[in-house]
Amino acid sequence: MKEILTRINGIFIHKNFVENLPYNPKLKTLLSGKRKAGILSEVIFWNQVRAKSFYRIDFDRQRIIGNYIVDFYVKKLGLVIEIDDWSHDFKKDDDEVRQKYLESLGLRIFRITDFDVKNNLGVVMKSLEDFIVENYGC
Template sequence: MKEILTIINSIPIQRNFVENLPYNPSLKILLKEKRKAHILAEVIFWKKVRAKTFHKIDFDRQKIIGNYIVDFYVKTLGLIIEIDGSSHNEKQVYDGIREEYLESLGLLVFRTSDFDVKNNLNVVMKELEDFIVLHYGTTPSSKIF
């Protein structure tokens, strides 16, 4: 049985740590630039989840995985959170290839729009909760008396 990470809405959430993820060190410079850019939706989301404030789950911001930099990463779940802004409007094929690669590593990707983060943050957080419960939640086995 996997270790329980947290409980969301009375449902235990199992850890799903994905080991040995590929890492491209040549992306470090770009990573630093992305962190300095202070993209508003990412800053808003980060303030909501940093320091384990969201169900005591630890989020990393701007994480290198393979040849990509993901917006947020939950190491204990193998979960990537992507906040798509206008730069993604013409990149559906690229995003699809990227997501397929990340999922091939055993990771899951939760996508939301920067508009929703800026304007409907509570809805985004509820959708993230639901996503985590759906993919990582476990129901206690029923006992028969």
């Protein structure tokens, strides 16, 4: 039986820890710059989920997985959260390759837009709840 991580709206959420994720140490130097850049939508989202404030779930910000730096990662769920800004309109092929790679590792990806984080945060958080319940609930 899978271990329970938390409950969302009365539904048990089971852990889905993905082990032995690849890590490229050469990307570590980019992390502090990305964090210091303080991309507004990432800061807004981070303020909603930091310190286990979202259903006691622990989120990591700017996590290296393979040759990529993902915006947010939930270790105990194997869940990547990506915030896409307008520049992703020009990177659809790259995003598709990245997503297929992450999924091949057994990870699930929840994508949201920069616009929605800034303008529809309540909807974003409800969509994240629904995504977690649908993918990890029992």
